[in-house]
Amino acid sequence: xxxxxxxxxxxxxxxxxxxxxxxxxxxxxxxxxxxxxxxxxxxxxxxxxxxxxxxxxxxxxxxxxxxxxxxxxxxxxxxxxxxxxxxxxxxxxxxxxxxxxxxxxxxxxxxxxxxxxxxxxxxxxxxxxxxxxxxxxxxxxxxxxxxxxxxxxxxxxxxxxxxxxxxxxxxxxxxxxxxxxxxxxxxxxxxxxxxxxxxxxxxxxxxxxxxxxxxxxxxxxxxxxxxxxxxxxxxxxxxxxxxxxxxxxxxxxxx
Ligand code: NAP
Ligand code: MN
Numbered sequence: 001x002x003x004x005x006x007x008x009x010x011x012x013x014x015x016x017x018x019x020x021x022x023x024x025x026x027x028x029x030x031x032x033x034x035x036x037x038x039x040x041x042x043x044x045x046x047x048x049x050x051x052x053x054x055x056x057x058x059x060x061x062x063x064x065x066x067x068x069x070x071x072x073x074x075x076x077x078x079x080x081x082x083x084x085x086x087x088x089x090x091x092x093x094x095x096x097x098x099x100x101x102x103x104x105x106x107x108x109x110x111x112x113x114x115x116x117x118x119x120x121x122x123x124x125x126x127x128x129x130x131x132x133x134x135x136x137x138x139x140x141x142x143x144x145x146x147x148x149x150x151x152x153x154x155x156x157x158x159x160x161x162x163x164x165x166x167x168x169x170x171x172x173x174x175x176x177x178x179x180x181x182x183x184x185x186x187x188x189x190x191x192x193x194x195x196x197x198x199x200x201x202x203x204x205x206x207x208x209x210x211x212x213x214x215x216x217x218x219x220x221x222x223x224x225x226x227x228x229x230x231x232x233x234x235x236x237x238x239x240x241x242x243x244x245x246x247x248x249x250x251x252x253x254x255x
Contacts, residue, residue: 003028003034005039006037006039008040008043008062013044016062017039020037023084024084026084033055035083039062040061042067045059047214050215058088058237060073060075060079065251070239088237089237090236091236091241092234093165093232093235094148094232095230095233096170096227096229097227098110098225098227100219101222102208103223110234112150113146113149113150114155115210116209118208118209119141119207119209120209124140125203125204127201128198130192130198136184140177143200144172146173148169152248155173158173158175164244169191171192173189173190174186174187198227199225205223
């Protein structure tokens with residue numbers, strides 16, 4: 001087993017990294033690690049997952065607990081012992097498979113949190129299909145399609161629903177949808193079953209920005225994007241499960 005460390009660039013996280021380098025007994029390898037230890041927050045973990053999607057990821061959160069990390073600073077010795085002994089559990093989590101087509105690129109990538117599509121400064125017009133059935137023609141700033149894990153990220157800022165991570169679901173949330181007698185959309189977040197396939201089709205082949213987690217693509221003559229749930233596609237190492245309610249409380253409800 002080989003491992004590497006992904007670390008947030010702050011003094012405290014770097015100190016923790018040094019401590020881990022001395023304590024972890026596996027071979028260090030940045031190219032093809034079997035295990036990636038992430039020291040930082042959810043953002044750092046998402047970054048690491050995009051670099052090493054096949055590795056088992058151990059998140060050590062240096063702030064509050066977060067949504068992807070399963071260890072906090074108080075658990076550092078426990079995590080070292082788990083990794084050195086190979087005695088740990090694995091949580092297989094879902095991601096979104098995103099297939100984007102435009103004149104300038106075809107992109108196949110996965111999202112842990114969400115994908116968004118926007119067209120500043122004009123309004124974006126998209127036909128929204130669920131499976132192969134047309135739902136609506138969206139007009140507005142954009143759309144956000146998120147996982148249950150991502151429901152507390154960008155989706156929450158857009159007033160989308162927080163979805164229990166025990167539920168396998170895909171959520172579509174509008175970013176400033178335009179509603180009038182001329183344009184009509186659902187206007188509320190739509191939580192869909194895991195089997196659903198969402199297709200967003202361009203009406204007028206405009207230039208758009210597509211974001212996938214922390215990645216962003218500027219696309220010329222956007223055609224379509226197909227989004228589906230890829231079950232059990234990323235592995236997170238853990239010792240004890242932190243309850244979802246505890247994660248919600250520590251992130252959002254600390255008084
Ligand atoms: P960032 O802008 O540096 O940080 C985004 C913030 O979101 C961080 O505080 C991060 O927590 C937190 N976060 C990430 N995933 C989360 C989740 N699943 N639930 C709750 N909070 C979460 O960007 P980044 O660190 O590269 O992360 C990329 C993410 O930023 C995107 O996936 C998107 O969800 C989010 N974003 C949000 C908005 C918005 O709310 N208006 C706009 C753009 C992007 P940590 O401190 O633990 O890293
Ligand atoms: Mn961050």
